[in-house]
Amino acid sequence: MTQATKAKGVGHEHVCSSMSRRGFLILGGSAITVLATYGSGAEAQDLVSSSYVRKVIGKVSDLEPGKAIAFNYPTDDIENLLMMLNEEAGGGAGAARNIVAFNTICPHMGGYMGEAEFKAQHSVLGPCPLHLSTFDLTKHGMIVSGHAVESLPQIVLEIDGDEIIATGVMGLFYGYSQNPSGA
Numbered sequence: 001m002t003q004a005t006k007a008k009g010v011g012h013e014h015v016c017s018s019m020s021r022r023g024f025l026i027l028g029g030s031a032i033t034v035l036a037t038y039g040s041g042a043e044a045q046d047l048v049s050s051s052y053v054r055k056v057i058g059k060v061s062d063l064e065p066g067k068a069i070a071f072n073y074p075t076d077d078i079e080n081l082l083m084m085l086n087e088e089a090g091g092g093a094g095a096a097r098n099i100v101a102f103n104t105i106c107p108h109m110g111g112y113m114g115e116a117e118f119k120a121q122h123s124v125l126g127p128c129p130l131h132l133s134t135f136d137l138t139k140h141g142m143i144v145s146g147h148a149v150e151s152l153p154q155i156v157l158e159i160d161g162d163e164i165i166a167t168g169v170m171g172l173f174y175g176y177s178q179n180p181s182g183a
């Protein structure tokens, strides 16, 4: 048994010895409820959306799995990455629903995550170079590890023939009290 396992065992025994079995079960139920509430909150943040003038930001024919292409949207100083995933994604565009785009600035404290942080084999962006947050690109940029508590802003995409068109943003860009009014 490792030191860590021993420490957990001691803590568990302490909890069990200081409350009834019923109380322990109620506490367990509360913890699950907190996680469920947090999950709903993260999804609710994804529902905060901003619409912008439609802008062609790339071509389907230029994409390939594992490759990320930088583009600016909705203003010239906001950088995002356009990516084709190996699997279907929430908000994914195209016939396979696997074309996605996300902002490059970590919602924790503004770390930059560029093409090097795109891990196509896991469909994630990260870890962030500052505090290692990593974001699931198949689940609207939801945090999967690290310090961030908000999802990565996702660019809303449409496909028209070979053109990839950005139409808005789900989530709040880091450093903004509200998303910019547009280009």
Ligand code: FES
Residues within 6 Å of the ligand: 106, 107, 108, 109, 110, 111, 128, 129, 130, 131, 132, 133, 146, 147, 148
């Ligand atoms: S700035 Fe990205 S994890 Fe802290």
